[in-house]
Amino acid sequence: MASISTLNTAAASFDAVSSQLASGPSGRKPRRIFAPRNIMLYGALTVAALYYLLPLYVMVVTSLKGMPEIRLGNIFSPPMEITFEPWVKAWAQACTGLNCDGLSRGFWNSVRILVPSVVVSIAIASVSGYALANWRFKGAELFFSILIIGAFIPYQVMIYPIVIVLRELGIYGTLTGLVIVHTIFGMPILTLLFRNYFASLPVELFKAARIDGAGFWQIYFRIMLPMSLPIFVVAMILQVTGIWNDFLFGVVFTRPDTYPMTVQLNNIVNSVQGVKEYNVNMAATLLTGAVPLIVYFLSGRLFVRGIAAGAVKG
Amino acid sequence: MHNTVSIDKQNSVSIRDLSLSFGSVTVLENLNLDIHDGEFLVLLGSSGCGKSTLLNCIAGLLEPTEGQIFIKDKNVTWEEPKDRGIGMVFQSYALYPQMSVEKNLSFGLRVAKVPQAEIDKRVARASEILQIQPLLKRKPAELSGGQRQRVAIGRALVRDVDVFLFDEPLSNLDAKLRSELRVEIKRLHQSLKNTMIYVTHDQIEALTLADRIAIMKNGIIQQLGDPTTIYNRPRNLFVAGFIGSPSMNFLHGELTKNSDKMVFSSNGVSFSLDGYDAAQPLQAGRKVVLGVRPEHIKVNENLGPEVHDATVDIEEPMGADNLLWLKHAGHTMSVRINGARRFNVGTPVKLSFDMSLASIFDAETEDRI
Amino acid sequence: MHNTVSIDKQNSVSIRDLSLSFGSVTVLENLNLDIHDGEFLVLLGSSGCGKSTLLNCIAGLLEPTEGQIFIKDKNVTWEEPKDRGIGMVFQSYALYPQMSVEKNLSFGLRVAKVPQAEIDKRVARASEILQIQPLLKRKPAELSGGQRQRVAIGRALVRDVDVFLFDEPLSNLDAKLRSELRVEIKRLHQSLKNTMIYVTHDQIEALTLADRIAIMKNGIIQQLGDPTTIYNRPRNLFVAGFIGSPSMNFLHGELTKNSDKMVFSSNGVSFSLDGYDAAQPLQAGRKVVLGVRPEHIKVNENLGPEVHDATVDIEEPMGADNLLWLKHAGHTMSVRINGARRFNVGTPVKLSFDMSLASIFDAETEDRI
Amino acid sequence: MAAHAPTGRPSQLFRNLNAKIASIPMMLVALVIFLGGTLWTVFYSFTNSRLLPRLNFVGLDQYERLWASSRWMISIQNLAIYGILSLIFSLVIGFILAALMDQKIRFENAFRTIFLYPFALSFIVTGLVWQWMLNPEFGIQSVIRSLGWTSFAFDPLYDPDIVIYGILIAALWQGTGLVMCLMLAGLRGIDEDIWKATRVDGIPMWKTYLLIIIPMMRPVFITTLVIIASGIVKVYDLVVAQTSGGPGNASEVPAKYVYDYMFQAQNLGQGFAASTMMLLTVAIIVVPWAYLEFGGRKRG
Amino acid sequence: ANATDLEVTHWWTSGGEAAAVGELAKAFDTTGNKWVDGAIAGSGSTARPIMISRITGGDPMGATQFNHGRQAEELVQEGLMRDLTAVAEKGKWKDVIRPLSLLDSCTIDGKIYCAPINIHSWQWLWLSNEAFEKAGTAVPKNWNEFVAAAPALQKAGIQPLALGGQPWQANGLFDVLIISLGGKDLYEKVYKDKDAEVAAGPEMAKIFAAAAQARDMAKGSNVQDWNQATNMVITGKAGGQIMGDWAQGEFQVAGKKAGTDYTCLPGLGLNEFLTTGGDAFYFPLQKDDAKSEAQDILAATIVDPKTQVAFNLKKGSLPIRGDVDLAAANDCMKKGLDILAKGSVITSTDQLVSADTTKQKEDLMSEFFANASITPEAAQKRFADIIGSAD
């Protein structure tokens, strides 16, 4: 990339003067680590990194303090006395109404919602993307355009019609219903990603497979799938974070005993009993964010690669 | 549209009145082509002229807008690719990256549920023919370009097809490998005797491989013939200019009568047409283009009766040959001479032209006279 | 590192003990090269051998790990690219896509705050030289490949530089355009007389353009010399095999003494070495490789005193030439003959070899004997 | 010689039947949910439906009331401010970060992870954290005051005039990482030779970015713009979590208006009218883009 | 009967509320069924949409809290709610429930669709004795004294009036001002008769002026939830709060004693009228007969005297029947009961105006209370518009 060359700019100009003095060999190669340019570069990055890290730091620190300490100290000071009480409370004891089992129940509910929703939505979107990219037929692009415009429609607008559709199908309030809702709303962006990705694969592969006699599904499973790891990772991350973090559908399309973690979080945070227990709130927040964060940390590198492959090419 | 079409029994592939448009863009128009059994036919043309489109139609990967395609006397216009008895080799190899070479070769057979013993036999035979036995366990990423292309050919080979389709199979290889694989493909054809249809924009490949060449431009076949005919008797200006490197020298001028003999004159210089084998009577006053290939001009040696003066403008030594760019009566002309003969820029030289190997085209219709 | 370096005053670019590594990979090692004023030097080598890296070092786009670079007697090792008096032309053209051709040409000058009148003058001159005046208002996307490359050259031209650097400027163009632009670059050099350093992996370009060619392999210059020398007297097996298409024929064998005369024998056939100009004394028993170029073998015509038997295996007619692949005593051998002479496959032929144009290499060191 | 009759084109319906079957979910979603749902919404916006959809048409009444409502006007205004600023800032910050990241730096992975991790968190979480950070009693304001600057005031969430900027800070924190990612991918896609050419031409770095690189990245910018814009129109959770629209109505946004009127006020008609207005805005932005992106271009 | 799980949704999640729900659940569980708690935190405005979508979506809960009044009107009309008339007749609700207007608002076309559980009145001023002590003034006896004491409180660094940021709180406060400062007639003219002229008139102007005063006094209470505001009063950080009787529960949970630690002034100490809004449970139609049976049992349980006592003591609200013994009730509750007994009751706004109008009022009030630049006159004009188009 460009960058190798630009890195050297400062160094080279620094030495330019000395080399003009004589035709002989110029001086020692200047040290580059503390070049002003590097200081600015890393300085800027570090400042930006601090801005991004600060909230995380505050969350962690606050969640490890007791309430008295929070009331006295400032939010940035490290805990004088580390306590895991808030974590325990957030996970297992915090109450919403009569239920005092914290986030733990919501966690498993979330997992139960997450797994089928991610699997189904990715499966359907990847097949649609594949059909769009490789098996173009009349009207396909029209449906796709509608889908893409659909990505911009505020969810609130769609809630009512969906309630009606699910009611007519008789699956309102069931896990199936929620999975369908997540699939629907994941569809536009995922289909776009998959379509772009499959379109970026060499079309000859597809042609070769057809000549070899493979049909729609054989090509999908035996040729396309094994080549699509990066985009599946992107889709997975998007869906895991999206579905895990979803609040609106979780609250509208489930019932209290199957509330996902975010709803539980909202309940805990908003069920103020006396004073706001910031430490418990922060612990609960961290616990809720943990799953997408872990998924992201583990596969972030593939995410960036996949984004480059699927999103940026239009 | 014809209602009945007669097809020569010897033909392996017949294309009748084929048209294809993408939306409003017509890529192929009313194309007819018969390819004989066992023939090596090369489709040659510049980029975007519709070669791949035609090949994809034959393969069944594109659906023609109009027309019919017959393979081995069977109308396959609406058949699935796999049912047409064709194998196809792509420029980008199109190997399945996640499968080993062996799996790549056998994929089509496995899809067709051929018994394992049969699969093994065919893979063994193909890999022996192509000498890729040691590579069978490798993934495509672990192969060189040439090896990949060999595997791609193998994939068509195992399927025991009647017709091989090649879409610029060698253009991703470097010059050296290209010439090696060219020889191998030629050898393969000599031993298998299948029908092969080969798309390329490289005239050397076309000239060396083809039994017949079809030269295409804008979706229309300009000339169909064996390489020698195409090289020596191009049917029109386009074919003449397209084949040969460096290009044929073209001189614009007109036919005039000079003491009973017809001559070509241009920029005040006249060329005797002795030895030219005209397809049509030559009429004085007709505006024409004279085409002479660089190797058909003699410089300072073995000069014929008519001698022209020129000076060396640029010299391009190319090892075995030496290419001279000469200034001659306001034209620039390229001449190919033996690589051992060298000239300095600015040297005056004498030329003579071999009219028996030249071509004359009507300036208007651009067709050969 | 040297402490003092003497530089030949006539040299335009001098490279001293240049080394460059990317991390642990050493790409260039201790490279020395002097390029004369006004010379056209071609760096030729296969992909990945370090040609671009060397060019980028000269341009100042990469910083060498060790060594010095002098341009016009000035040590520029640590200078900015713009201060080195170089212009560079890239394979991908690297035109600024959203600027018109005119803006592309003048952008560097405007940034350097050259007065507008001067800019106009230089742009006008460059576009006249390159005949791109009608294109000045267009955007790069509206140009053909050849036109783009011309604009890219123009960008170097307007900057009035001492040294032109070309990094495979023609490899993105098709064969026809490539040969046209090759001639133009040659003409440009003849008129400008600037120093030009030209990277390519195409031997035809190297042979036709270069005053001198530097053949590189793995970051080391294998041979530096004028095209004729390189073609006819390659210094080692690599150079011999790299240059020439189709490749030189190599026969592995040994030197033996046959009735007082040194002969080369291989697979039970012996070749007289009469006429070979040995650089070292020939010793019997030495394992060697005999290299003969395809055009230096005669078939059935003008045969010399020593005649070998062979049969035609494959024939590749290429228009002006005809390439025969022959079977001869267990070797396959390529021979280039006139395009008008045709042979059927399987025909027995007689060959004779011109030893004065052959090369003999030590089988061990691979150096020319 | 054998005569063969040409065959006609077989029915198109059954060609690639599997592909069509596999696309049924997509078609259903597009038609029934997105198109159907939208038309349904628009249709009912002309009724005076309350808690349940009813077919009592009242013409444009709902729209008249909507545009007379000061809360709707505030919402629109907020969306405009928030939208424009968040577009500008996320593009600028995202691009600058990407440009910095593109300098072959060490620890690239670490930096990238840091910039991108907020993206993994929900708006609910983001809103809570920033509510906490911006809380005048405990957050940044109190910290700075305790450092001695006692008159320091930074409590955007409690000041109606600037509350939308408080939301913006949180939104940027959450979203710029993704923008950076997209921009970085775009930068990495730029031909290396362009950079070399600009150095040989002696063009300063900032001019290179401004005059050459950014114009070259137009497609990436457009993609990014569309992604950000679709998020902006939908902004809801963040506001709810951070301010619930307060203080007063100062941080209300259209999506929240829709939700509140549909469900809290039990006036579906009003909510649908507001939705329709949002859809209209979206359509004005998106349809031309979608047309250029998907309609006008034929792929090979 | 064998145990049936009945899911009950409600938005009682604060300390006192949760304790009260616990009593209800306990009572229901002893009938041999099982209370499945479906608390949705936030407030009615968060929870109601969810409840409504579930009912209209065909996945109804066993029972759900609504404010009785017009919130569930359409659901009933749509036939989605269970008719409780039989249960009511069996439990003689018509005889025991007092005031009877509570049952009226559950009655549509002569059928009873909900079981009222408590009476909530909004018209209370809660004062922190500790705060006034600190400010060195006597604990006020009415709103006017409270306003007068505000500067002293401010000087002592105490927030005079605590007010949470949620719109319904500002809206409630304003309605309290109408009744307590303007009187029953004014209230009924505005909300019952929806008389826009009165709403724009001079009497209302006075109310708006008072609201502006309240706005000044509430400036700086940066809390969101009502109980956080109450907490300010409990801890002496604020002088007082206008909030419904449910605030009582918070004082109780905090272990504060009425009279000594805090003072409550019904009707702001001026006009001792209470509105009889409150909560009621609705029972969406179920397909499962066992569930329907359990619904009836729950409905009966809710109105049962024992449950009424247990629940309302914890909740701090008033029971819906006159025949229960509230010996354990504290000062404030007794004051409320007295007022009820006197018959000084007014229909609550929930019953008088639609949710739509309420929402518009909330929008106006929350804007007015948050933004000091809106003049009382401007606010009144918008108010009159809302009343003019109210239904």
Ligand SMILES: Nc1ncnc2c1ncn2[C@@H]1O[C@H](COP(=O)(O)OP(=O)(O)OP(=O)(O)O)[C@@H](O)[C@H]1O
């Ligand atoms: N799917 C498509 N939609 C629209 N136009 C197309 C499509 N595919 C090909 N074309 C157009 O059809 C023409 C012929 O394309 P084709 O690929 O057959 O050319 P080609 O001769 O194979 O060229 P090349 O040597 O570059 O492969 C081109 O002008 C191309 O732009």
Ligand SMILES: Nc1ncnc2c1ncn2[C@@H]1O[C@H](COP(=O)(O)OP(=O)(O)OP(=O)(O)O)[C@@H](O)[C@H]1O
């Ligand atoms: N930035 C880099 N980091 C690491 N290795 C590099 C880098 N750039 C080049 N190389 C390596 O240096 C070697 C020489 O590269 P270079 O680009 O000079 O080759 P080249 O001769 O120009 O080849 P080509 O003909 O393909 O352009 C290659 O092996 C390449 O992998």
Ligand SMILES: [Mg+2]
């Ligand atoms: Mg093609």
Ligand SMILES: [Mg+2]
């Ligand atoms: Mg290179």
